[in-house]
Amino acid sequence: MTLDYLIVGQGLAGTALAAELLKRGKKFMVIDRFRMNSSSLVATGLINPVIARNLNMYWKADYFLPHAEKSFRQMEKFLGESFYTPLDMLRIFRSDEEREKLRQRLEKHPNPYVGRFREELPPGLKGRHGAAPIRGVAYLELKTLLPAMRQYLRNAGILLEEYFQYDKLLCEGPLLQYGLWESERIIFAEGPGVLDNPWFPDLPFAFTKGELLTLEIEGGPQNTVISKGHNLVPIGGNRYKFGATYAWDFEDARPTPEARALLEERLQELLTLPYAIRGQEAGIRPTVRDRKPLLGTVSSDPRIAIFNGLGSHGAIMAPALARDLMDYLEKDKALMKEVLVHRQIKAHNS
Helix, strand or coil: CEEEEEEECCCHHHHHHHHHHHHCCCCEEEECCCCCCCCCCCCCCEECCEECCCCEECCCHHHHHHHHHHHHHHHHHHHCCCCEEEEEEEEECCCHHHHHHHHHHHHHCCCCCECCCECCCCCCECCCCCEEEEEEEEEECHHHHHHHHHHHHHHCCCEECCCCCHHHEECCCCCEEECCEEEEEEEECCHHHHHHCCCCCCCCECCEEEEEEEEEECCCCCCEEEEECEEEEEEECCEEEEECCCECCCCCCCCCHHHHHHHHHHHHHHECCCEEEEEEEEEEECCECCCCCEEEEECCEEEEEEEECCHHHHHHHHHHHHHHHHHHHHHCCCCCHHHECCCCCCCCCC
16 A cells, blocks of 8 residues: 655654644554654643743744644544643742843733733742743643554554655655655654755754653642743643743753752742652753754755754644645645754854
């Protein structure tokens, strides 16, 4: 059988692509070997239209957010699982000076997702300078979504559970060939695995390592994300995720005692409530130097495409960008210039 697409990778990007291809009735196969330390599986899964540090609107949030909610709700119905939870959010101020600086920033650059500053905080939190409410936030439980999609693909017979072997992809004929499969196109959505990809060498990645803790907190804030440098995200019952860290210099994807100590120090600055640590996880983010994703095709062979570099904001971007990439490949609709894989890239400096 000739396929329309091969997809390499079933993290958040590959899952969003699979959902888009299913909606379009395309024939495809996903090639992916499950990895526990996938950056998608260890991400906080936070959908947030605001950059908490400075209360600016996240890049094209008005474009990404509505499609993210619609798409993930459709996936819930299709897969028969619940993994999308709307939440409130509070960005706690560290000082009166910071509060005033951000108030002045919002006067110059209004953000519809930021509400009126408030003085009171939920019980159990430290803070004397108030907080800013943030709207449009949701928690995406990736440890439910990704396995649910994987099981669907497995049951449908459209999942090859193996590491992709680049030397097996033959491009000489009118169709791409990989083992027994022939395909019109292939999309690489492999996250950090792109470092070994011969069709996309020397991309401007600056991979970062993120670590987070899973906590139990009795009497912790319910249905509200708390942001104070790091995010405390309720994930059901008395359980929370806290993180994530950013490390630019690292040896591997294993959790470290240094990150645990840093996150515990931040917890002490945030909580008056007792807590218990139930887990620590780490993963490598495929971050691009200008903090924008990489989409497009190989200049010499437009049958070979990439969808990578979602970074820490992947949950809000993935569904809309999967749709955009398919419109580009199927309808020759232009991609946003900010995400083109061959764009000129400067380091992020905001």
